[in-house]
Amino acid sequence: MASPGHVRSCPSTACRSSKEDYTDIARHAAFDGHPVVAYDAPGCGDTVCGDPTAVSIPFLVDTAVSVLDRLGIGRFHLVGHSMGGLTALMLAASHPDRVLSFVDIEGNVAPEDCFLSRQIVSHPAADGETFLEGFIERNRRSPTYAAPLFASSPPHKVRADAIRGIFESMVELSDHGDLMATFLGLPFPRMFMYGDQNASLSYLPRLAAAGVELAEIPQCGHFPMYSNPPAMWARIADFQGKVQAPWW
Template sequence: MPSADRVVHEVVHEQVPLRVHGINVKLAWVRRAGADDPVVFLHGFGTSKEDFLDVAQRHDFTGRPFLAYDAPGAGATECADLGEVTLPFLVATARAALDRAGIGRCHVVGHSTGALTALLLAHEEPGRVLSFVNIKGVLAPEDCVLSREALTHRDPGEFFFRLAHRSRDTSCYGGGLFAANLPAKLRRGAVPTLFRSMVELADHGELVPKFLSLPCPRLYLYGKQCAGLSYLPVLDANGVELAEIPHSGHLPMYSNPVAMWRQIAEFHARQLMPVARRW
Protein backbone atom coordinates (compact mmCIF):
# COMPACT_ATOMS: atom_id res chain seq x y z
CA MET A 1 0.00 0.00 0.00
CA PRO A 2 1.35 3.47 -0.83
CA SER A 3 1.94 5.80 2.07
CA ALA A 4 -0.60 8.56 2.72
CA ASP A 5 1.68 11.22 1.27
CA ARG A 6 2.19 9.30 -1.99
CA VAL A 7 -1.40 8.55 -2.96
CA VAL A 8 -1.75 8.07 -6.71
CA HIS A 9 -4.89 9.80 -7.96
CA GLU A 10 -6.56 8.28 -10.97
CA VAL A 11 -7.78 10.18 -14.00
CA VAL A 12 -11.58 10.16 -13.89
CA HIS A 13 -13.98 10.71 -16.81
CA GLU A 14 -17.47 11.87 -15.83
CA GLN A 15 -20.61 13.56 -17.11
CA VAL A 16 -21.88 16.12 -14.62
CA PRO A 17 -25.31 17.81 -14.72
CA LEU A 18 -25.22 21.61 -14.38
CA ARG A 19 -27.76 24.40 -14.64
CA VAL A 20 -26.33 27.41 -16.47
CA HIS A 21 -28.43 30.53 -17.09
CA GLY A 22 -31.50 28.35 -16.66
CA ILE A 23 -30.29 25.85 -19.29
CA ASN A 24 -29.59 22.19 -18.55
CA VAL A 25 -26.02 21.20 -19.38
CA LYS A 26 -24.51 17.75 -19.02
CA LEU A 27 -20.82 18.53 -18.85
CA ALA A 28 -18.30 15.92 -20.01
CA TRP A 29 -15.13 16.39 -18.00
CA VAL A 30 -11.94 14.59 -17.11
CA ARG A 31 -10.12 15.33 -13.90
CA ARG A 32 -7.42 14.20 -11.53
CA ALA A 33 -7.52 15.10 -7.86
CA GLY A 34 -4.52 16.08 -5.77
CA ALA A 35 -3.20 18.30 -3.01
CA ASP A 36 -1.97 21.27 -5.06
CA ASP A 37 -3.80 24.05 -6.85
CA PRO A 38 -5.19 22.42 -10.01
CA VAL A 39 -4.57 23.30 -13.63
CA VAL A 40 -7.80 23.94 -15.57
CA PHE A 41 -7.74 23.50 -19.36
CA LEU A 42 -10.27 25.28 -21.59
CA HIS A 43 -10.24 24.10 -25.22
CA GLY A 44 -10.86 26.28 -28.24
CA PHE A 45 -13.53 26.58 -30.91
CA GLY A 46 -13.97 23.38 -32.90
CA THR A 47 -11.74 21.34 -30.61
CA SER A 48 -12.29 19.46 -27.34
CA LYS A 49 -10.89 18.53 -23.94
CA GLU A 50 -8.86 15.75 -25.55
CA ASP A 51 -6.48 18.42 -26.90
CA PHE A 52 -5.03 18.65 -23.40
CA LEU A 53 -5.23 15.12 -22.03
CA ASP A 54 -1.54 14.48 -22.62
CA VAL A 55 -1.12 16.35 -19.33
CA ALA A 56 -1.76 12.98 -17.70
CA GLN A 57 1.31 11.57 -19.50
CA ARG A 58 3.67 14.49 -18.98
CA HIS A 59 6.31 13.79 -16.33
CA ASP A 60 6.57 17.51 -15.59
CA PHE A 61 2.91 17.45 -14.47
CA THR A 62 3.13 14.16 -12.57
CA GLY A 63 0.69 14.21 -9.67
CA ARG A 64 -0.68 17.66 -10.42
CA PRO A 65 -4.46 17.86 -10.18
CA PHE A 66 -6.21 19.03 -13.33
CA LEU A 67 -9.62 19.52 -14.88
CA ALA A 68 -10.56 19.66 -18.57
CA TYR A 69 -14.05 19.64 -20.00
CA ASP A 70 -15.95 19.94 -23.27
CA ALA A 71 -17.60 23.36 -23.49
CA PRO A 72 -21.31 23.51 -24.35
CA GLY A 73 -21.63 23.01 -28.09
CA ALA A 74 -18.50 20.87 -28.22
CA GLY A 75 -17.40 17.28 -27.81
CA ALA A 76 -19.41 15.00 -25.52
CA THR A 77 -21.09 17.77 -23.51
CA GLU A 78 -24.86 18.05 -23.94
CA CYS A 79 -26.62 21.43 -23.90
CA ALA A 80 -30.41 21.73 -23.97
CA ASP A 81 -30.35 24.99 -25.98
CA LEU A 82 -27.39 25.54 -28.29
CA GLY A 83 -28.79 28.90 -29.28
CA GLU A 84 -27.84 30.19 -25.83
CA VAL A 85 -24.13 29.40 -26.24
CA THR A 86 -22.38 32.78 -26.05
CA LEU A 87 -19.14 33.84 -24.39
CA PRO A 88 -20.98 34.96 -21.21
CA PHE A 89 -22.66 31.53 -21.19
CA LEU A 90 -19.26 29.83 -21.48
CA VAL A 91 -17.91 31.95 -18.63
CA ALA A 92 -20.90 30.98 -16.49
CA THR A 93 -20.29 27.34 -17.41
CA ALA A 94 -16.64 27.60 -16.38
CA ARG A 95 -17.63 29.13 -13.05
CA ALA A 96 -20.25 26.42 -12.48
CA ALA A 97 -17.75 23.68 -13.39
CA LEU A 98 -15.13 25.02 -10.99
CA ASP A 99 -17.69 25.32 -8.21
CA ARG A 100 -19.01 21.81 -8.85
CA ALA A 101 -15.44 20.42 -8.80
CA GLY A 102 -14.70 22.27 -5.56
CA ILE A 103 -11.98 24.38 -7.16
CA GLY A 104 -11.34 27.72 -5.56
CA ARG A 105 -8.12 29.01 -7.11
CA CYS A 106 -6.46 27.46 -10.14
CA HIS A 107 -3.92 27.86 -12.91
CA VAL A 108 -5.63 28.20 -16.29
CA VAL A 109 -4.51 27.11 -19.75
CA GLY A 110 -6.89 28.20 -22.51
CA HIS A 111 -6.84 28.04 -26.29
CA SER A 112 -8.74 30.29 -28.73
CA THR A 113 -12.30 30.81 -27.42
CA GLY A 114 -11.29 28.85 -24.32
CA ALA A 115 -8.61 31.47 -23.68
CA LEU A 116 -11.20 34.22 -24.18
CA THR A 117 -13.48 32.46 -21.69
CA ALA A 118 -10.58 32.29 -19.24
CA LEU A 119 -9.76 35.96 -19.77
CA LEU A 120 -13.31 37.07 -19.01
CA LEU A 121 -13.47 34.82 -15.95
CA ALA A 122 -10.13 36.10 -14.67
CA HIS A 123 -11.22 39.69 -15.26
CA GLU A 124 -14.40 39.11 -13.24
CA GLU A 125 -12.69 37.06 -10.51
CA PRO A 126 -9.00 38.06 -10.53
CA GLY A 127 -8.31 36.28 -7.25
CA ARG A 128 -9.39 32.95 -8.67
CA VAL A 129 -6.79 32.61 -11.45
CA LEU A 130 -3.23 32.09 -10.19
CA SER A 131 -1.59 32.03 -13.62
CA PHE A 132 -2.83 32.12 -17.20
CA VAL A 133 -1.39 30.48 -20.31
CA ASN A 134 -3.21 32.04 -23.24
CA ILE A 135 -2.76 29.95 -26.39
CA LYS A 136 -3.64 32.15 -29.38
CA GLY A 137 -6.69 33.53 -27.63
CA VAL A 138 -8.99 36.14 -29.13
CA LEU A 139 -7.78 39.61 -28.17
CA ALA A 140 -8.60 41.88 -31.11
CA PRO A 141 -10.75 42.20 -34.27
CA GLU A 142 -7.94 40.66 -36.35
CA ASP A 143 -8.58 37.36 -34.54
CA CYS A 144 -12.14 37.14 -35.89
CA VAL A 145 -11.73 37.38 -39.67
CA LEU A 146 -13.34 34.02 -40.45
CA SER A 147 -16.08 34.23 -37.82
CA ARG A 148 -16.98 37.73 -39.03
CA GLU A 149 -17.20 36.46 -42.60
CA ALA A 150 -19.31 33.49 -41.52
CA LEU A 151 -21.88 35.82 -39.97
CA THR A 152 -22.56 37.38 -43.38
CA HIS A 153 -23.97 34.05 -44.59
CA ARG A 154 -27.46 32.70 -44.05
CA ASP A 155 -26.12 29.65 -42.22
CA PRO A 156 -22.85 30.53 -40.46
CA GLY A 157 -22.40 26.97 -39.22
CA GLU A 158 -22.66 25.46 -42.69
CA PHE A 159 -20.31 28.10 -44.09
CA PHE A 160 -17.74 27.44 -41.38
CA PHE A 161 -17.84 23.67 -41.88
CA ARG A 162 -17.29 24.10 -45.63
CA LEU A 163 -14.49 26.58 -44.98
CA ALA A 164 -12.78 24.21 -42.54
CA HIS A 165 -13.10 21.39 -45.05
CA ARG A 166 -11.31 23.50 -47.65
CA SER A 167 -8.58 24.37 -45.13
CA ARG A 168 -7.17 20.87 -45.52
CA ASP A 169 -5.57 22.09 -48.75
CA THR A 170 -4.07 25.30 -47.33
CA SER A 171 -0.62 25.90 -45.90
CA CYS A 172 -1.98 26.37 -42.36
CA TYR A 173 -0.43 23.95 -39.90
CA GLY A 174 -2.98 21.61 -38.32
CA GLY A 175 -5.77 22.56 -40.74
CA GLY A 176 -6.33 19.04 -42.02
CA LEU A 177 -6.62 17.50 -38.57
CA PHE A 178 -8.90 20.32 -37.42
CA ALA A 179 -11.22 19.81 -40.40
CA ALA A 180 -11.34 16.03 -39.96
CA ASN A 181 -12.21 16.38 -36.26
CA LEU A 182 -14.79 19.12 -36.66
CA PRO A 183 -17.93 16.97 -37.24
CA ALA A 184 -17.30 15.08 -33.99
CA LYS A 185 -16.28 18.09 -31.93
CA LEU A 186 -18.60 20.96 -32.88
CA ARG A 187 -22.40 21.34 -32.82
CA ARG A 188 -23.48 23.53 -35.72
CA GLY A 189 -26.33 25.01 -33.73
CA ALA A 190 -23.89 26.74 -31.40
CA VAL A 191 -21.99 28.55 -34.17
CA PRO A 192 -24.12 31.67 -34.90
CA THR A 193 -24.61 32.94 -31.35
CA LEU A 194 -21.07 32.09 -30.31
CA PHE A 195 -19.61 33.86 -33.35
CA ARG A 196 -21.75 36.97 -32.77
CA SER A 197 -20.68 37.09 -29.15
CA MET A 198 -17.01 36.60 -30.00
CA VAL A 199 -16.98 39.28 -32.70
CA GLU A 200 -18.75 41.75 -30.42
CA LEU A 201 -16.17 41.19 -27.69
CA ALA A 202 -13.25 41.41 -30.11
CA ASP A 203 -14.56 44.71 -31.46
CA HIS A 204 -15.77 46.37 -28.27
CA GLY A 205 -14.63 44.32 -25.26
CA GLU A 206 -11.25 46.04 -24.70
CA LEU A 207 -9.69 42.60 -24.45
CA VAL A 208 -6.03 43.61 -24.59
CA PRO A 209 -6.43 46.07 -21.68
CA LYS A 210 -8.32 43.39 -19.75
CA PHE A 211 -5.49 40.92 -20.36
CA LEU A 212 -2.82 43.43 -19.37
CA SER A 213 -4.68 44.34 -16.18
CA LEU A 214 -4.73 40.80 -14.79
CA PRO A 215 -2.63 40.55 -11.63
CA CYS A 216 -1.50 36.96 -12.27
CA PRO A 217 1.54 35.82 -14.30
CA ARG A 218 0.61 35.50 -17.98
CA LEU A 219 2.08 33.67 -20.95
CA TYR A 220 0.83 34.31 -24.49
CA LEU A 221 1.72 31.32 -26.65
CA TYR A 222 1.30 31.32 -30.45
CA GLY A 223 2.48 29.46 -33.53
CA LYS A 224 5.06 30.96 -35.86
CA GLN A 225 2.42 31.48 -38.54
CA CYS A 226 0.73 33.92 -36.12
CA ALA A 227 3.86 35.96 -35.43
CA GLY A 228 2.45 38.97 -37.28
CA LEU A 229 -0.29 39.69 -34.73
CA SER A 230 -0.32 43.44 -34.20
CA TYR A 231 -0.70 43.31 -30.42
CA LEU A 232 2.30 41.09 -29.64
CA PRO A 233 4.66 44.07 -29.10
CA VAL A 234 2.09 45.62 -26.75
CA LEU A 235 1.89 42.44 -24.70
CA ASP A 236 5.67 42.16 -24.59
CA ALA A 237 6.10 45.79 -23.49
CA ASN A 238 3.61 45.32 -20.66
CA GLY A 239 5.08 42.31 -18.90
CA VAL A 240 3.34 39.40 -20.66
CA GLU A 241 5.69 36.54 -21.47
CA LEU A 242 5.61 35.53 -25.13
CA ALA A 243 6.41 32.11 -26.55
CA GLU A 244 6.52 31.43 -30.29
CA ILE A 245 6.07 27.77 -31.24
CA PRO A 246 7.89 26.77 -34.43
CA HIS A 247 6.26 24.72 -37.20
CA SER A 248 2.76 25.66 -36.08
CA GLY A 249 0.01 28.24 -36.39
CA HIS A 250 -3.29 28.61 -34.55
CA LEU A 251 -3.21 24.98 -33.40
CA PRO A 252 0.18 24.23 -31.81
CA MET A 253 -1.34 21.30 -29.89
CA TYR A 254 -1.81 19.58 -33.25
CA SER A 255 1.30 20.59 -35.17
CA ASN A 256 3.98 20.92 -32.48
CA PRO A 257 2.69 19.59 -29.15
CA VAL A 258 6.14 18.78 -27.76
CA ALA A 259 7.26 22.41 -28.00
CA MET A 260 3.91 23.66 -26.70
CA TRP A 261 3.95 21.45 -23.62
CA ARG A 262 7.59 22.34 -22.93
CA GLN A 263 6.73 26.04 -22.89
CA ILE A 264 3.74 25.50 -20.61
CA ALA A 265 5.76 23.32 -18.24
CA GLU A 266 8.63 25.80 -18.08
CA PHE A 267 6.23 28.66 -17.40
CA HIS A 268 4.56 26.69 -14.62
CA ALA A 269 7.90 25.71 -13.16
CA ARG A 270 8.74 29.42 -12.84
CA GLN A 271 5.37 30.29 -11.33
CA LEU A 272 3.92 27.35 -9.46
CA MET A 273 4.63 26.93 -5.79
CA PRO A 274 2.69 23.83 -4.65
CA VAL A 275 0.27 24.48 -1.83
CA ALA A 276 -1.18 21.66 0.23
CA ARG A 277 -4.81 22.15 -0.72
CA ARG A 278 -7.12 19.30 -1.57
CA TRP A 279 -10.08 19.72 -3.90
Protein backbone atom coordinates in the same frame (compact mmCIF):
# COMPACT_ATOMS: atom_id res chain seq x y z
CA MET B 1 4.70 24.39 -8.53
CA ALA B 2 1.18 24.49 -7.17
CA SER B 3 0.15 22.49 -4.17
CA PRO B 4 -2.08 19.43 -4.70
CA GLY B 5 -5.04 21.70 -3.98
CA HIS B 6 -4.24 23.87 -6.96
CA VAL B 7 -5.51 22.64 -10.30
CA ARG B 8 -4.49 23.26 -13.87
CA SER B 9 -7.76 24.13 -15.55
CA CYS B 10 -7.88 23.86 -19.35
CA PRO B 11 -11.12 25.19 -20.81
CA SER B 12 -11.68 23.41 -24.09
CA THR B 13 -12.19 25.46 -27.23
CA ALA B 14 -15.54 25.06 -28.86
CA CYS B 15 -15.41 24.61 -32.62
CA ARG B 16 -11.61 24.62 -32.41
CA SER B 17 -10.81 21.56 -30.35
CA SER B 18 -12.03 19.48 -27.43
CA LYS B 19 -10.87 18.19 -24.10
CA GLU B 20 -9.01 15.40 -25.92
CA ASP B 21 -6.58 18.01 -27.27
CA TYR B 22 -5.17 18.29 -23.74
CA THR B 23 -4.58 14.59 -23.10
CA ASP B 24 -0.87 14.83 -23.95
CA ILE B 25 -0.34 16.60 -20.65
CA ALA B 26 -0.37 13.14 -19.06
CA ARG B 27 2.81 12.30 -21.02
CA HIS B 28 4.86 15.08 -19.47
CA ALA B 29 6.47 14.32 -16.11
CA ALA B 30 6.52 18.01 -15.15
CA PHE B 31 2.79 17.79 -14.48
CA ASP B 32 2.91 14.60 -12.41
CA GLY B 33 1.03 14.89 -9.14
CA HIS B 34 -0.98 17.91 -10.21
CA PRO B 35 -4.65 17.41 -11.10
CA VAL B 36 -5.91 18.72 -14.42
CA VAL B 37 -9.45 19.59 -15.42
CA ALA B 38 -10.27 19.70 -19.15
CA TYR B 39 -13.81 19.79 -20.43
CA ASP B 40 -15.96 20.32 -23.52
CA ALA B 41 -17.87 23.56 -23.81
CA PRO B 42 -21.66 23.40 -24.11
CA GLY B 43 -22.67 22.61 -27.66
CA CYS B 44 -19.38 20.86 -28.32
CA GLY B 45 -17.70 17.52 -27.82
CA ASP B 46 -19.59 15.12 -25.58
CA THR B 47 -21.88 17.74 -24.07
CA VAL B 48 -25.67 17.67 -24.18
CA CYS B 49 -27.10 21.14 -24.68
CA GLY B 50 -30.83 21.80 -24.71
CA ASP B 51 -30.54 24.97 -26.80
CA PRO B 52 -27.21 25.25 -28.66
CA THR B 53 -28.26 28.62 -30.11
CA ALA B 54 -28.05 30.13 -26.61
CA VAL B 55 -24.31 29.44 -26.29
CA SER B 56 -22.08 32.52 -26.25
CA ILE B 57 -18.84 33.59 -24.59
CA PRO B 58 -20.62 34.88 -21.45
CA PHE B 59 -22.52 31.57 -21.29
CA LEU B 60 -19.22 29.69 -21.53
CA VAL B 61 -17.70 31.79 -18.75
CA ASP B 62 -20.63 30.92 -16.50
CA THR B 63 -20.12 27.27 -17.43
CA ALA B 64 -16.44 27.44 -16.47
CA VAL B 65 -17.27 28.91 -13.07
CA SER B 66 -19.87 26.20 -12.51
CA VAL B 67 -17.37 23.46 -13.40
CA LEU B 68 -14.79 24.86 -10.97
CA ASP B 69 -17.30 25.30 -8.18
CA ARG B 70 -18.87 21.89 -8.71
CA LEU B 71 -15.43 20.29 -8.37
CA GLY B 72 -14.53 22.40 -5.34
CA ILE B 73 -11.56 24.03 -7.08
CA GLY B 74 -10.42 27.20 -5.36
CA ARG B 75 -7.26 28.42 -7.09
CA PHE B 76 -5.86 27.20 -10.37
CA HIS B 77 -3.49 27.71 -13.27
CA LEU B 78 -5.55 28.61 -16.32
CA VAL B 79 -4.90 27.51 -19.92
CA GLY B 80 -7.14 28.26 -22.89
CA HIS B 81 -6.77 28.05 -26.65
CA SER B 82 -8.47 30.28 -29.25
CA MET B 83 -12.13 30.63 -28.26
CA GLY B 84 -11.25 28.83 -25.04
CA GLY B 85 -8.55 31.47 -24.55
CA LEU B 86 -11.15 34.22 -24.80
CA THR B 87 -13.40 32.35 -22.38
CA ALA B 88 -10.46 31.97 -20.01
CA LEU B 89 -9.61 35.67 -20.31
CA MET B 90 -13.12 36.68 -19.29
CA LEU B 91 -13.07 34.12 -16.47
CA ALA B 92 -9.73 35.43 -15.23
CA ALA B 93 -10.95 39.02 -15.34
CA SER B 94 -14.06 38.20 -13.30
CA HIS B 95 -12.26 35.99 -10.74
CA PRO B 96 -8.66 37.27 -10.56
CA ASP B 97 -8.30 36.16 -6.94
CA ARG B 98 -8.65 32.50 -7.99
CA VAL B 99 -6.14 32.45 -10.85
CA LEU B 100 -2.47 31.63 -10.21
CA SER B 101 -1.33 32.08 -13.81
CA PHE B 102 -2.82 32.26 -17.29
CA VAL B 103 -1.51 30.75 -20.52
CA ASP B 104 -3.43 32.23 -23.45
CA ILE B 105 -2.84 30.15 -26.59
CA GLU B 106 -3.83 32.53 -29.39
CA GLY B 107 -6.99 33.55 -27.59
CA ASN B 108 -8.66 36.73 -28.80
CA VAL B 109 -7.20 39.95 -27.41
CA ALA B 110 -7.68 42.20 -30.47
CA PRO B 111 -9.94 42.51 -33.55
CA GLU B 112 -7.29 40.94 -35.78
CA ASP B 113 -7.72 37.67 -33.89
CA CYS B 114 -11.12 37.08 -35.50
CA PHE B 115 -9.63 35.48 -38.61
CA LEU B 116 -11.76 32.38 -37.99
CA SER B 117 -14.76 33.69 -36.08
CA ARG B 118 -15.32 36.69 -38.39
CA GLN B 119 -16.19 34.24 -41.13
CA ILE B 120 -19.69 34.18 -39.62
CA VAL B 121 -19.97 37.72 -41.05
CA SER B 122 -17.80 37.47 -44.16
CA HIS B 123 -19.27 34.12 -45.24
CA PRO B 124 -22.91 34.30 -44.17
CA ALA B 125 -25.03 31.21 -44.62
CA ALA B 126 -28.69 30.51 -44.21
CA ASP B 127 -28.16 27.92 -41.49
CA GLY B 128 -25.48 26.49 -39.25
CA GLU B 129 -25.01 23.33 -41.29
CA THR B 130 -24.26 25.30 -44.47
CA PHE B 131 -21.84 27.60 -42.68
CA LEU B 132 -20.07 24.67 -41.04
CA GLU B 133 -19.59 22.90 -44.37
CA GLY B 134 -17.96 25.99 -45.87
CA PHE B 135 -15.90 26.63 -42.76
CA ILE B 136 -14.51 23.11 -42.88
CA GLU B 137 -13.64 23.39 -46.56
CA ARG B 138 -11.86 26.73 -46.10
CA ASN B 139 -9.73 25.25 -43.34
CA ARG B 140 -9.04 22.11 -45.35
CA ARG B 141 -7.49 24.29 -48.06
CA SER B 142 -5.56 26.54 -45.67
CA PRO B 143 -1.75 26.56 -46.05
CA THR B 144 -1.20 26.86 -42.29
CA TYR B 145 0.14 24.03 -40.15
CA ALA B 146 -2.50 21.55 -38.94
CA ALA B 147 -5.46 23.43 -40.47
CA PRO B 148 -6.43 20.44 -42.65
CA LEU B 149 -6.15 18.19 -39.59
CA PHE B 150 -8.39 20.53 -37.65
CA ALA B 151 -10.86 20.57 -40.55
CA SER B 152 -11.56 16.89 -39.99
CA SER B 153 -12.82 17.43 -36.43
CA PRO B 154 -15.74 19.93 -36.37
CA PRO B 155 -18.37 17.46 -37.63
CA HIS B 156 -17.63 15.33 -34.57
CA LYS B 157 -16.95 18.08 -32.04
CA VAL B 158 -19.45 20.91 -32.48
CA ARG B 159 -23.19 21.31 -32.94
CA ALA B 160 -23.85 23.41 -36.03
CA ASP B 161 -26.52 25.42 -34.21
CA ALA B 162 -24.01 26.55 -31.59
CA ILE B 163 -21.59 28.22 -33.99
CA ARG B 164 -23.40 31.49 -34.73
CA GLY B 165 -23.88 32.56 -31.11
CA ILE B 166 -20.30 31.67 -30.23
CA PHE B 167 -18.70 33.38 -33.22
CA GLU B 168 -20.86 36.49 -33.07
CA SER B 169 -20.05 37.02 -29.40
CA MET B 170 -16.35 36.51 -30.13
CA VAL B 171 -16.43 39.19 -32.81
CA GLU B 172 -18.43 41.57 -30.62
CA LEU B 173 -16.04 41.22 -27.69
CA SER B 174 -12.95 41.44 -29.89
CA ASP B 175 -14.17 44.60 -31.66
CA HIS B 176 -15.73 46.40 -28.70
CA GLY B 177 -14.72 44.66 -25.47
CA ASP B 178 -11.28 46.27 -24.96
CA LEU B 179 -9.79 42.81 -24.49
CA MET B 180 -6.20 44.05 -24.65
CA ALA B 181 -6.68 46.31 -21.64
CA THR B 182 -8.38 43.44 -19.83
CA PHE B 183 -5.49 41.06 -20.55
CA LEU B 184 -2.78 43.55 -19.64
CA GLY B 185 -4.61 44.44 -16.43
CA LEU B 186 -4.63 40.92 -15.01
CA PRO B 187 -2.69 40.84 -11.72
CA PHE B 188 -0.90 37.47 -12.09
CA PRO B 189 1.74 35.97 -14.43
CA ARG B 190 0.58 35.71 -18.04
CA MET B 191 1.94 33.95 -21.08
CA PHE B 192 0.77 34.47 -24.64
CA MET B 193 1.55 31.47 -26.86
CA TYR B 194 1.42 31.55 -30.65
CA GLY B 195 2.63 29.59 -33.65
CA ASP B 196 5.59 30.92 -35.60
CA GLN B 197 3.32 31.31 -38.64
CA ASN B 198 1.50 33.99 -36.63
CA ALA B 199 4.59 35.86 -35.46
CA SER B 200 3.36 38.90 -37.42
CA LEU B 201 0.54 39.62 -34.94
CA SER B 202 0.76 43.38 -34.52
CA TYR B 203 0.33 43.47 -30.75
CA LEU B 204 3.11 41.09 -29.71
CA PRO B 205 5.60 43.91 -28.91
CA ARG B 206 2.96 45.58 -26.74
CA LEU B 207 2.43 42.37 -24.78
CA ALA B 208 6.15 41.94 -24.23
CA ALA B 209 6.54 45.56 -23.11
CA ALA B 210 3.79 45.00 -20.55
CA GLY B 211 5.57 42.02 -19.00
CA VAL B 212 3.63 39.23 -20.69
CA GLU B 213 5.87 36.24 -21.44
CA LEU B 214 5.75 35.38 -25.15
CA ALA B 215 6.07 31.77 -26.28
CA GLU B 216 6.57 31.26 -30.01
CA ILE B 217 6.10 27.61 -30.93
CA PRO B 218 8.03 26.52 -34.04
CA GLN B 219 6.42 24.81 -37.02
CA CYS B 220 2.96 25.89 -35.89
CA GLY B 221 0.03 27.95 -36.97
CA HIS B 222 -3.04 28.31 -34.78
CA PHE B 223 -2.96 24.75 -33.38
CA PRO B 224 0.24 23.98 -31.41
CA MET B 225 -1.46 20.99 -29.75
CA TYR B 226 -1.66 19.42 -33.22
CA SER B 227 1.57 20.69 -34.80
CA ASN B 228 4.10 20.65 -31.96
CA PRO B 229 2.60 19.43 -28.67
CA PRO B 230 5.95 18.58 -27.00
CA ALA B 231 7.15 22.17 -27.39
CA MET B 232 3.79 23.53 -26.28
CA TRP B 233 3.64 21.51 -23.07
CA ALA B 234 7.30 22.12 -22.25
CA ARG B 235 6.79 25.89 -22.42
CA ILE B 236 3.65 25.71 -20.30
CA ALA B 237 5.35 23.54 -17.68
CA ASP B 238 8.34 25.87 -17.50
CA PHE B 239 6.11 28.92 -17.14
CA GLN B 240 3.86 27.43 -14.48
CA GLY B 241 6.85 26.06 -12.60
CA LYS B 242 8.16 29.58 -12.10
CA VAL B 243 4.96 30.75 -10.43
CA GLN B 244 5.26 30.90 -6.66
CA ALA B 245 1.81 29.69 -5.60
CA PRO B 246 0.64 30.36 -2.04
CA TRP B 247 -0.04 27.22 -0.03
CA TRP B 248 -3.51 27.53 1.43
